[in-house]
Amino acid sequence: MTEHDVRTWVAQTCEGLADLLSDDTWDAPSLCAGWQVRHVVAHVTMPARLTPAQFGAEMAAARGDFGVLSDTVAARDAALPPAELLAALRSPQLHDWQPPGGGAAGALNHAVVHSLDVTVALGAPPTAPAPALTAVLDQLADGTVFGLDLTGVQLEATDGNWGSGEGDVVRADSGELVALLAGRTLPDGRALPRVSAR
Structure with missing residues:
Protein backbone atom coordinates (compact mmCIF):
# COMPACT_ATOMS: atom_id res chain seq x y z
CA MET A 1 0.00 0.00 0.00
CA THR A 2 1.65 3.22 -1.19
CA GLU A 3 0.63 6.80 -0.43
CA HIS A 4 -0.49 7.05 -4.06
CA ASP A 5 -2.71 4.00 -3.55
CA VAL A 6 -4.22 5.57 -0.43
CA ARG A 7 -4.93 8.91 -2.09
CA THR A 8 -6.57 7.13 -5.04
CA TRP A 9 -8.67 4.92 -2.76
CA VAL A 10 -9.70 7.83 -0.52
CA ALA A 11 -10.71 9.88 -3.55
CA GLN A 12 -12.72 6.98 -5.01
CA THR A 13 -14.41 6.36 -1.67
CA CYS A 14 -15.38 10.00 -1.13
CA GLU A 15 -16.41 10.62 -4.73
CA GLY A 16 -18.51 7.47 -4.68
CA LEU A 17 -20.19 8.55 -1.47
CA ALA A 18 -20.96 11.96 -2.98
CA ASP A 19 -22.47 10.24 -6.04
CA LEU A 20 -24.63 8.04 -3.81
CA LEU A 21 -26.20 10.77 -1.70
CA SER A 22 -29.56 12.21 -2.69
CA ASP A 23 -32.23 14.38 -1.15
CA ASP A 24 -33.83 11.42 0.64
CA THR A 25 -30.63 10.08 2.21
CA TRP A 26 -29.37 13.07 4.23
CA ASP A 27 -31.72 12.50 7.17
CA ALA A 28 -31.41 8.70 7.22
CA PRO A 29 -29.79 7.14 10.30
CA SER A 30 -26.16 6.05 10.02
CA LEU A 31 -24.23 3.40 11.93
CA CYS A 32 -22.86 6.14 14.22
CA ALA A 33 -25.21 6.24 17.20
CA GLY A 34 -27.31 9.39 17.15
CA TRP A 35 -25.93 10.62 13.82
CA GLN A 36 -27.82 10.95 10.58
CA VAL A 37 -26.01 10.67 7.24
CA ARG A 38 -25.55 14.46 7.21
CA HIS A 39 -23.68 14.31 10.54
CA VAL A 40 -21.29 11.66 9.22
CA GLN A 54 -10.08 26.78 13.09
CA PHE A 55 -9.49 23.19 14.09
CA GLY A 56 -7.18 24.35 16.88
CA ALA A 57 -9.84 26.75 18.13
CA GLU A 58 -12.44 23.97 18.07
CA MET A 59 -10.08 21.68 20.00
CA ALA A 60 -9.41 24.38 22.57
CA ALA A 61 -13.15 24.96 22.99
CA ALA A 62 -13.58 21.19 23.49
CA ARG A 63 -10.80 21.26 26.14
CA GLY A 64 -8.71 18.85 24.11
CA ASP A 65 -11.42 16.18 23.87
CA PHE A 66 -11.68 15.08 20.23
CA GLY A 67 -14.96 13.26 20.91
CA VAL A 68 -16.54 16.50 22.13
CA LEU A 69 -15.11 18.38 19.15
CA SER A 70 -16.50 15.77 16.73
CA ASP A 71 -19.97 15.87 18.24
CA THR A 72 -20.01 19.68 18.35
CA VAL A 73 -18.86 20.18 14.76
CA ALA A 74 -21.09 17.41 13.41
CA ALA A 75 -24.16 18.83 15.17
CA ARG A 76 -23.45 22.34 13.89
CA ASP A 77 -22.19 21.61 10.38
CA ALA A 78 -24.81 18.97 9.55
CA ALA A 79 -27.05 21.98 8.87
CA LEU A 80 -24.80 23.20 6.04
CA PRO A 81 -26.33 23.06 2.56
CA PRO A 82 -25.91 19.59 1.01
CA ALA A 83 -24.13 21.17 -1.98
CA GLU A 84 -21.42 22.48 0.35
CA LEU A 85 -20.96 19.11 2.03
CA LEU A 86 -20.86 17.35 -1.35
CA ALA A 87 -18.24 19.79 -2.61
CA ALA A 88 -16.15 19.05 0.49
CA LEU A 89 -16.42 15.28 -0.19
CA ARG A 90 -15.09 15.91 -3.69
CA SER A 91 -12.31 18.24 -2.51
CA PRO A 92 -8.72 17.28 -3.41
CA GLN A 93 -7.80 18.78 -0.04
CA LEU A 94 -9.81 16.04 1.69
CA HIS A 95 -8.36 13.36 -0.58
CA ASP A 96 -4.80 14.48 0.27
CA TRP A 97 -5.37 14.92 4.03
CA GLN A 98 -3.62 12.74 6.58
CA PRO A 99 -4.46 12.89 10.31
CA PRO A 100 -1.66 14.06 12.60
CA GLY A 101 0.14 10.95 13.78
CA GLY A 102 -2.09 8.70 11.66
CA GLY A 103 -0.44 9.06 8.27
CA ALA A 104 -1.78 7.45 5.13
CA ALA A 105 -3.20 4.46 7.00
CA GLY A 106 -5.19 6.76 9.27
CA ALA A 107 -6.55 8.70 6.30
CA LEU A 108 -7.70 5.51 4.61
CA ASN A 109 -9.28 4.20 7.80
CA HIS A 110 -11.13 7.52 8.29
CA ALA A 111 -12.56 7.60 4.77
CA VAL A 112 -13.48 3.93 4.52
CA VAL A 113 -15.02 3.47 7.97
CA HIS A 114 -17.15 6.60 7.75
CA SER A 115 -18.27 5.82 4.20
CA LEU A 116 -19.46 2.46 5.51
CA ASP A 117 -21.29 4.20 8.35
CA VAL A 118 -23.47 5.53 5.55
CA THR A 119 -23.57 2.75 2.95
CA VAL A 120 -24.14 -0.16 5.34
CA ALA A 121 -26.92 1.77 7.07
CA LEU A 122 -28.53 2.55 3.71
CA GLY A 123 -28.14 -1.02 2.44
CA ALA A 124 -25.96 0.26 -0.41
CA PRO A 125 -22.75 -1.29 -1.76
CA PRO A 126 -19.47 0.11 -0.39
CA THR A 127 -18.04 3.08 -2.24
CA ALA A 128 -14.53 2.07 -1.17
CA PRO A 129 -12.71 -0.12 -3.72
CA ALA A 130 -12.10 -3.74 -2.75
CA PRO A 131 -8.33 -3.32 -2.13
CA ALA A 132 -9.07 -0.44 0.27
CA LEU A 133 -11.52 -2.59 2.21
CA THR A 134 -8.91 -5.34 2.49
CA ALA A 135 -6.24 -2.89 3.62
CA VAL A 136 -8.52 -1.53 6.37
CA LEU A 137 -9.53 -5.05 7.42
CA ASP A 138 -5.83 -5.83 7.85
CA GLN A 139 -5.38 -2.65 9.94
CA LEU A 140 -8.27 -3.40 12.26
CA ALA A 141 -8.04 -7.19 12.55
CA ASP A 142 -6.32 -7.27 15.95
CA GLY A 143 -9.22 -5.37 17.55
CA THR A 144 -7.00 -2.90 19.40
CA VAL A 145 -8.00 0.26 17.52
CA PHE A 146 -11.64 0.14 18.60
CA GLY A 147 -11.23 -1.83 21.83
CA LEU A 148 -12.73 -5.11 20.67
CA ASP A 149 -12.20 -8.54 22.20
CA LEU A 150 -11.60 -10.88 19.27
CA THR A 151 -10.51 -13.82 21.42
CA GLY A 152 -12.14 -16.95 20.01
CA VAL A 153 -13.55 -15.13 16.99
CA GLN A 154 -12.84 -16.08 13.38
CA LEU A 155 -13.76 -13.47 10.79
CA GLU A 156 -14.47 -14.47 7.19
CA ALA A 157 -15.32 -12.23 4.26
CA THR A 158 -18.08 -13.70 2.11
CA ASP A 159 -17.02 -11.66 -0.94
CA GLY A 160 -13.34 -12.59 -1.04
CA ASN A 161 -10.56 -14.64 0.49
CA TRP A 162 -9.95 -12.45 3.56
CA GLY A 163 -10.08 -14.06 6.98
CA SER A 164 -8.57 -13.61 10.42
CA GLY A 165 -8.55 -15.30 13.81
CA GLU A 166 -9.72 -18.65 15.12
CA GLY A 167 -12.88 -19.69 16.91
CA ASP A 168 -16.56 -18.91 16.43
CA VAL A 169 -17.02 -17.86 12.82
CA VAL A 170 -18.46 -14.46 11.94
CA ARG A 171 -19.20 -14.21 8.21
CA ALA A 172 -20.12 -10.99 6.46
CA ASP A 173 -19.13 -9.10 3.36
CA SER A 174 -15.96 -7.02 3.55
CA GLY A 175 -17.77 -3.74 4.16
CA GLU A 176 -19.82 -5.18 7.01
CA LEU A 177 -16.68 -6.74 8.53
CA VAL A 178 -14.91 -3.36 8.48
CA ALA A 179 -17.93 -1.81 10.19
CA LEU A 180 -17.95 -4.56 12.81
CA LEU A 181 -14.20 -4.15 13.44
CA ALA A 182 -14.79 -0.42 13.81
CA GLY A 183 -17.08 -1.19 16.73
CA ARG A 184 -20.33 -0.56 14.88
CA THR A 185 -23.59 -2.46 15.29
CA LEU A 186 -25.05 -3.55 11.97
CA PRO A 187 -28.69 -2.85 11.08
CA ASP A 188 -29.51 -6.51 11.82
CA GLY A 189 -28.11 -6.16 15.36
CA ARG A 190 -24.78 -7.96 14.84
CA ALA A 191 -21.83 -6.56 16.80
CA LEU A 192 -18.47 -7.77 18.06
CA PRO A 193 -17.71 -7.93 21.79
CA ARG A 194 -15.84 -5.11 23.50
CA VAL A 195 -12.88 -5.60 25.78
CA SER A 196 -14.18 -5.78 29.35
CA ALA A 197 -13.17 -2.92 31.62
CA ARG A 198 -10.91 -4.06 34.43
Missing part, protein backbone atom coordinates in the same frame (compact mmCIF):
# COMPACT_ATOMS: atom_id res chain seq x y z
CA VAL A 41 -20.57 13.70 6.10
CA ALA A 42 -20.05 16.85 8.18
CA HIS A 43 -17.58 14.91 10.33
CA VAL A 44 -15.64 13.21 7.55
CA THR A 45 -15.24 16.47 5.62
CA MET A 46 -13.84 18.51 8.52
CA PRO A 47 -10.32 18.46 7.04
CA ALA A 48 -11.62 20.10 3.84
CA ARG A 49 -13.68 22.74 5.63
CA LEU A 50 -11.67 23.74 8.72
CA THR A 51 -8.32 25.47 8.53
CA PRO A 52 -5.65 24.31 11.02
CA ALA A 53 -6.34 27.47 13.03
Whole structure:
Protein backbone atom coordinates (compact mmCIF):
# COMPACT_ATOMS: atom_id res chain seq x y z
CA MET A 1 0.00 0.00 0.00
CA THR A 2 1.65 3.22 -1.19
CA GLU A 3 0.63 6.80 -0.43
CA HIS A 4 -0.49 7.05 -4.06
CA ASP A 5 -2.71 4.00 -3.55
CA VAL A 6 -4.22 5.57 -0.43
CA ARG A 7 -4.93 8.91 -2.09
CA THR A 8 -6.57 7.13 -5.04
CA TRP A 9 -8.67 4.92 -2.76
CA VAL A 10 -9.70 7.83 -0.52
CA ALA A 11 -10.71 9.88 -3.55
CA GLN A 12 -12.72 6.98 -5.01
CA THR A 13 -14.41 6.36 -1.67
CA CYS A 14 -15.38 10.00 -1.13
CA GLU A 15 -16.41 10.62 -4.73
CA GLY A 16 -18.51 7.47 -4.68
CA LEU A 17 -20.19 8.55 -1.47
CA ALA A 18 -20.96 11.96 -2.98
CA ASP A 19 -22.47 10.24 -6.04
CA LEU A 20 -24.63 8.04 -3.81
CA LEU A 21 -26.20 10.77 -1.70
CA SER A 22 -29.56 12.21 -2.69
CA ASP A 23 -32.23 14.38 -1.15
CA ASP A 24 -33.83 11.42 0.64
CA THR A 25 -30.63 10.08 2.21
CA TRP A 26 -29.37 13.07 4.23
CA ASP A 27 -31.72 12.50 7.17
CA ALA A 28 -31.41 8.70 7.22
CA PRO A 29 -29.79 7.14 10.30
CA SER A 30 -26.16 6.05 10.02
CA LEU A 31 -24.23 3.40 11.93
CA CYS A 32 -22.86 6.14 14.22
CA ALA A 33 -25.21 6.24 17.20
CA GLY A 34 -27.31 9.39 17.15
CA TRP A 35 -25.93 10.62 13.82
CA GLN A 36 -27.82 10.95 10.58
CA VAL A 37 -26.01 10.67 7.24
CA ARG A 38 -25.55 14.46 7.21
CA HIS A 39 -23.68 14.31 10.54
CA VAL A 40 -21.29 11.66 9.22
CA VAL A 41 -20.57 13.70 6.10
CA ALA A 42 -20.05 16.85 8.18
CA HIS A 43 -17.58 14.91 10.33
CA VAL A 44 -15.64 13.21 7.55
CA THR A 45 -15.24 16.47 5.62
CA MET A 46 -13.84 18.51 8.52
CA PRO A 47 -10.32 18.46 7.04
CA ALA A 48 -11.62 20.10 3.84
CA ARG A 49 -13.68 22.74 5.63
CA LEU A 50 -11.67 23.74 8.72
CA THR A 51 -8.32 25.47 8.53
CA PRO A 52 -5.65 24.31 11.02
CA ALA A 53 -6.34 27.47 13.03
CA GLN A 54 -10.08 26.78 13.09
CA PHE A 55 -9.49 23.19 14.09
CA GLY A 56 -7.18 24.35 16.88
CA ALA A 57 -9.84 26.75 18.13
CA GLU A 58 -12.44 23.97 18.07
CA MET A 59 -10.08 21.68 20.00
CA ALA A 60 -9.41 24.38 22.57
CA ALA A 61 -13.15 24.96 22.99
CA ALA A 62 -13.58 21.19 23.49
CA ARG A 63 -10.80 21.26 26.14
CA GLY A 64 -8.71 18.85 24.11
CA ASP A 65 -11.42 16.18 23.87
CA PHE A 66 -11.68 15.08 20.23
CA GLY A 67 -14.96 13.26 20.91
CA VAL A 68 -16.54 16.50 22.13
CA LEU A 69 -15.11 18.38 19.15
CA SER A 70 -16.50 15.77 16.73
CA ASP A 71 -19.97 15.87 18.24
CA THR A 72 -20.01 19.68 18.35
CA VAL A 73 -18.86 20.18 14.76
CA ALA A 74 -21.09 17.41 13.41
CA ALA A 75 -24.16 18.83 15.17
CA ARG A 76 -23.45 22.34 13.89
CA ASP A 77 -22.19 21.61 10.38
CA ALA A 78 -24.81 18.97 9.55
CA ALA A 79 -27.05 21.98 8.87
CA LEU A 80 -24.80 23.20 6.04
CA PRO A 81 -26.33 23.06 2.56
CA PRO A 82 -25.91 19.59 1.01
CA ALA A 83 -24.13 21.17 -1.98
CA GLU A 84 -21.42 22.48 0.35
CA LEU A 85 -20.96 19.11 2.03
CA LEU A 86 -20.86 17.35 -1.35
CA ALA A 87 -18.24 19.79 -2.61
CA ALA A 88 -16.15 19.05 0.49
CA LEU A 89 -16.42 15.28 -0.19
CA ARG A 90 -15.09 15.91 -3.69
CA SER A 91 -12.31 18.24 -2.51
CA PRO A 92 -8.72 17.28 -3.41
CA GLN A 93 -7.80 18.78 -0.04
CA LEU A 94 -9.81 16.04 1.69
CA HIS A 95 -8.36 13.36 -0.58
CA ASP A 96 -4.80 14.48 0.27
CA TRP A 97 -5.37 14.92 4.03
CA GLN A 98 -3.62 12.74 6.58
CA PRO A 99 -4.46 12.89 10.31
CA PRO A 100 -1.66 14.06 12.60
CA GLY A 101 0.14 10.95 13.78
CA GLY A 102 -2.09 8.70 11.66
CA GLY A 103 -0.44 9.06 8.27
CA ALA A 104 -1.78 7.45 5.13
CA ALA A 105 -3.20 4.46 7.00
CA GLY A 106 -5.19 6.76 9.27
CA ALA A 107 -6.55 8.70 6.30
CA LEU A 108 -7.70 5.51 4.61
CA ASN A 109 -9.28 4.20 7.80
CA HIS A 110 -11.13 7.52 8.29
CA ALA A 111 -12.56 7.60 4.77
CA VAL A 112 -13.48 3.93 4.52
CA VAL A 113 -15.02 3.47 7.97
CA HIS A 114 -17.15 6.60 7.75
CA SER A 115 -18.27 5.82 4.20
CA LEU A 116 -19.46 2.46 5.51
CA ASP A 117 -21.29 4.20 8.35
CA VAL A 118 -23.47 5.53 5.55
CA THR A 119 -23.57 2.75 2.95
CA VAL A 120 -24.14 -0.16 5.34
CA ALA A 121 -26.92 1.77 7.07
CA LEU A 122 -28.53 2.55 3.71
CA GLY A 123 -28.14 -1.02 2.44
CA ALA A 124 -25.96 0.26 -0.41
CA PRO A 125 -22.75 -1.29 -1.76
CA PRO A 126 -19.47 0.11 -0.39
CA THR A 127 -18.04 3.08 -2.24
CA ALA A 128 -14.53 2.07 -1.17
CA PRO A 129 -12.71 -0.12 -3.72
CA ALA A 130 -12.10 -3.74 -2.75
CA PRO A 131 -8.33 -3.32 -2.13
CA ALA A 132 -9.07 -0.44 0.27
CA LEU A 133 -11.52 -2.59 2.21
CA THR A 134 -8.91 -5.34 2.49
CA ALA A 135 -6.24 -2.89 3.62
CA VAL A 136 -8.52 -1.53 6.37
CA LEU A 137 -9.53 -5.05 7.42
CA ASP A 138 -5.83 -5.83 7.85
CA GLN A 139 -5.38 -2.65 9.94
CA LEU A 140 -8.27 -3.40 12.26
CA ALA A 141 -8.04 -7.19 12.55
CA ASP A 142 -6.32 -7.27 15.95
CA GLY A 143 -9.22 -5.37 17.55
CA THR A 144 -7.00 -2.90 19.40
CA VAL A 145 -8.00 0.26 17.52
CA PHE A 146 -11.64 0.14 18.60
CA GLY A 147 -11.23 -1.83 21.83
CA LEU A 148 -12.73 -5.11 20.67
CA ASP A 149 -12.20 -8.54 22.20
CA LEU A 150 -11.60 -10.88 19.27
CA THR A 151 -10.51 -13.82 21.42
CA GLY A 152 -12.14 -16.95 20.01
CA VAL A 153 -13.55 -15.13 16.99
CA GLN A 154 -12.84 -16.08 13.38
CA LEU A 155 -13.76 -13.47 10.79
CA GLU A 156 -14.47 -14.47 7.19
CA ALA A 157 -15.32 -12.23 4.26
CA THR A 158 -18.08 -13.70 2.11
CA ASP A 159 -17.02 -11.66 -0.94
CA GLY A 160 -13.34 -12.59 -1.04
CA ASN A 161 -10.56 -14.64 0.49
CA TRP A 162 -9.95 -12.45 3.56
CA GLY A 163 -10.08 -14.06 6.98
CA SER A 164 -8.57 -13.61 10.42
CA GLY A 165 -8.55 -15.30 13.81
CA GLU A 166 -9.72 -18.65 15.12
CA GLY A 167 -12.88 -19.69 16.91
CA ASP A 168 -16.56 -18.91 16.43
CA VAL A 169 -17.02 -17.86 12.82
CA VAL A 170 -18.46 -14.46 11.94
CA ARG A 171 -19.20 -14.21 8.21
CA ALA A 172 -20.12 -10.99 6.46
CA ASP A 173 -19.13 -9.10 3.36
CA SER A 174 -15.96 -7.02 3.55
CA GLY A 175 -17.77 -3.74 4.16
CA GLU A 176 -19.82 -5.18 7.01
CA LEU A 177 -16.68 -6.74 8.53
CA VAL A 178 -14.91 -3.36 8.48
CA ALA A 179 -17.93 -1.81 10.19
CA LEU A 180 -17.95 -4.56 12.81
CA LEU A 181 -14.20 -4.15 13.44
CA ALA A 182 -14.79 -0.42 13.81
CA GLY A 183 -17.08 -1.19 16.73
CA ARG A 184 -20.33 -0.56 14.88
CA THR A 185 -23.59 -2.46 15.29
CA LEU A 186 -25.05 -3.55 11.97
CA PRO A 187 -28.69 -2.85 11.08
CA ASP A 188 -29.51 -6.51 11.82
CA GLY A 189 -28.11 -6.16 15.36
CA ARG A 190 -24.78 -7.96 14.84
CA ALA A 191 -21.83 -6.56 16.80
CA LEU A 192 -18.47 -7.77 18.06
CA PRO A 193 -17.71 -7.93 21.79
CA ARG A 194 -15.84 -5.11 23.50
CA VAL A 195 -12.88 -5.60 25.78
CA SER A 196 -14.18 -5.78 29.35
CA ALA A 197 -13.17 -2.92 31.62
CA ARG A 198 -10.91 -4.06 34.43
